Amino acid sequence: DAGVIQSPRHEVTEMGQEVTLRCKPISGHNSLFWYRQTMMRGLELLIYFNNNVPIDDSGMPEDRFSAKMPNASFSTLKIQPSEPRDSAVYFCASSFGASEAFFGQGTRLTVV
Amino acid sequence: GIQVEQSPPDLILQEGANSTLRCNFSDSVNNLQWFHQNPWGQLINLFYIPSGTKQNGRLSATTVATERYSLLYISSSQTTDSGVYFCAGTGSGGSYIPTFGRGTSLIVHP
Numbered sequence: 001d002a003g004v005i006q007s008p009r010h011e012v013t014e015m016g017q018e019v020t021l022r023c024k025p026i027s028g029h030n031s032l033f034w035y036r037q038t039m040m041r042g043l044e045l046l047i048y049f050n051n052n053v054p055i056d057d058s059g060m061p062e063d064r065f066s067a068k069m070p071n072a073s074f075s076t077l078k079i080q081p082s083e084p085r086d087s088a089v090y091f092c093a094s095s096f097g098a099s100e101a102f103f104g105q106g107t108r109l110t111v112v
Numbered sequence: 113g114i115q116v117e118q119s120p121p122d123l124i125l126q127e128g129a130n131s132t133l134r135c136n137f138s139d140s141v142n143n144l145q146w147f148h149q150n151p152w153g154q155l156i157n158l159f160y161i162p163s164g165t166k167q168n169g170r171l172s173a174t175t176v177a178t179e180r181y182s183l184l185y186i187s188s189s190q191t192t193d194s195g196v197y198f199c200a201g202t203g204s205g206g207s208y209i210p211t212f213g214r215g216t217s218l219i220v221h222p
Contacts, residue, residue, distance in 0.1 A: 031208050033209065033210070042212060042213075042214045042215065043212040044212075045209055050208065089153060093210075095208065097208060098142055098143055098202050099160075100157065100160040101145065101200070101210050103147075103154075103155040103157075105153075105154055106154070
């Protein structure tokens with residue numbers, strides 16, 4: 001398996017623009033997580049899907065953030081409109097149930 | 113959810129030295145993982161260790177679930193061991209969400 005695949009690896013956008021981050025989990029995994037990493041807050045969970053259904057979105061900062069998982073092999077995290085404080089590294093991870101989680105390489109987002 | 117504390121927050125070693133990193137949990141965990149974040153930002157799986165001891169080369173890990181802690185041992189450290197080490201635990205209340213500590217930043221000097 002190729003592991004968890006995220007795209008793009010880097011994204012630079014202007015404040016106010018829409019940003020879409022993409023994730024392909026490991027085949028057969030039924031749990032998917034989106035995390036955000038900043039120096040100030042470390043690795044924080046944004047949203048957790050199980051069997052394509054959002055289970056816990058309490059970490060989503062505000063209404064500007066939304067996430068979808070239309071099928072078992074694809075998820076998106078969208079920020080609209082983006083703000084400079086959204087600049088961070090966004091990670092997607094997947095697992096089978098509560099077993100070992102594997103992370104993608106992350107998307108480094110810079111909002112200017 | 114559970115709280116995860118890692119210590120020490122920072123560690124500087126000379127190449128060849130040994131070290132022990134610690135992870136404490138506020139509550140019981142079903143699963144425990146150790147990761148290494150390399151200088152390029154990639155999170156590398158080191159150990160999946162809900163309990164007991166595992167070894168992989170110069171690295172080993174021990175989780176004592178009943179006492180709510182896990183240890184990561186690095187022996188004969190190398191400069192390539194530099195980076196940030198994270199532990200993450202999944203609570204026993206039916207949540208599948210790994211909760212991360214703030215990490216231990218390790219620098220190994222040649």
